[in-house]
Amino acid sequence: MSSVFGKPRVGSGSQSAPLEVNLAILGRRGAGKSALTVKFLTRRFISEYDPNLEDTYSSEETVDHQPVHLRVMDTADPDTPRNCERYLNWAHAFLVVYSMDSRQSFEDSSSYLELLALHAKETQRSSPALLLGNKLDMAQYRQVTKAEGAALAGKFGCLFFEVSACLDFEHVQHVFHEAVREARRELEKNSLPRPLFISEERALPHQAPLTARHGLASCTFNTLSTVSLKEIPAVAQAKLVTVKASRAQSKRKAPTLTLLKGFKIF
Numbered sequence: 688m689s690s691v692f693g694k695p696r697v698g699s700g701s702q703s704a705p706l707e708v709n710l711a712i713l714g715r716r717g718a719g720k721s722a723l724t725v726k727f728l729t730r731r732f733i734s735e736y737d738p739n740l741e742d743t744y745s746s747e748e749t750v751d752h753q754p755v756h757l758r759v760m761d762t763a764d765p766d767t768p769r770n771c772e773r774y775l776n777w778a779h780a781f782l783v784v785y786s787m788d789s790r791q792s793f794e795d796s797s798s799y800l801e802l803l804a805l806h807a808k809e810t811q812r813s814s815p816a817l818l819l820g821n822k823l824d825m826a827q828y829r830q831v832t833k834a835e836g837a838a839l840a841g842k843f844g845c846l847f848f849e850v851s852a853c854l855d856f857e858h859v860q861h862v863f864h865e866a867v868r869e870a871r872r873e874l875e876k877n878s879l880p881r882p883l884f885i886s887e888e889r890a891l892p893h894q895a896p897l898t899a900r901h902g903l904a905s906c907t908f909n910t911l912s913t914v915s916l917k918e919i920p921a922v923a924q925a926k927l928v929t930v931k932a933s934r935a936q937s938k939r940k941a942p943t944l945t946l947l948k949g950f951k952i953f
């Protein structure tokens with residue numbers, strides 16, 4: 688079984704239909720979301736990306752000898768999260784990334800974890816999150832201690848890892864696979880059909896968007912209630928881009944790099 692990027696993954700050959708897992712990567716600009724995504728998908732560290740580019744990539748993975756069709760949404764929020772339902776209602780798990788050399792990105796990761804917790808509370812549907820302190824190779828410029836990262840993760844009950852998109856691939860792959868394991872556990876836990884009580888008699892009194900009630904960033908999302916709904920709205924389908932490798936001559940006349948379509952190199 689091979690990924691869309693041509694590399695067969697370890698343990699391929701299983702016959703059962705692959706589980707489908709959607710993974711969204713969140714975090715402040717510059718935290719390293721794209722670099723981690725590219726490292727995971729291509730084993731390469733590429734340094735510069737278009738900060739406004741948001742895309743979703745698919746990869747055939749094998750996690751614990753089980754096939755997984757993994758979709759990765761590399762998000763690009765402006766400074767404050769906006770239009771969050773594109774990933775809140777789509778993802779089965781989240782990687783929340785901060786750069787350990789940036790206090791601001793660490794504080795922003797806390798806002799994202801808060802947003803995920805509120806969404807889970809409002810929708811009664813929790814999707815696991817992993818907190819990643821990125822740029823471990825730059826620990827000499829550290830502004831966030833490992834203990835602070837672990838404490839924040841503990842506050843929201845999520846796993847915590849310090850990683851680097853430019854060090855070993857296996858460590859980055861391990862984190863993505865941990866996210867798949869967490870999502871798989873949640874999906875299996877929720878796979879038992881739950882009774883759905885639908886009533887049209889009583890409509891909920893109008894409620895302001897959750898974030899307005901909690902003073903969070905201007906990120907609103909549809910809250911899913913089982914009252915007065917005739918049917919559950921289809922889960923938002925993210926734009927799925929199967930990225931094909933394309934060859935491009937590096938500007939620095941180095942040997943030709945095999946680059947991924949969609950990652951604009953400055």
Ligand SMILES: Nc1nc2c(ncn2[C@@H]2O[C@H](COP(=O)(O)OP(=O)(O)OP(=O)(O)O)[C@@H](O)[C@H]2O)c(=O)[nH]1
Pocket residue numbers: 714715716717718719720721722723733734735736737738739740762763764821822823824825850851852853854
């Ligand atoms: N040293 C080091 N630099 C990194 C690492 N990860 C990302 N970078 C660099 O940090 C800068 C931002 O990385 P991106 O992957 O573009 O960050 P992003 O979170 O996707 O940012 P936006 O695309 O603006 O949303 C780039 O110059 C990367 O080369 C890392 O692990 N170590």
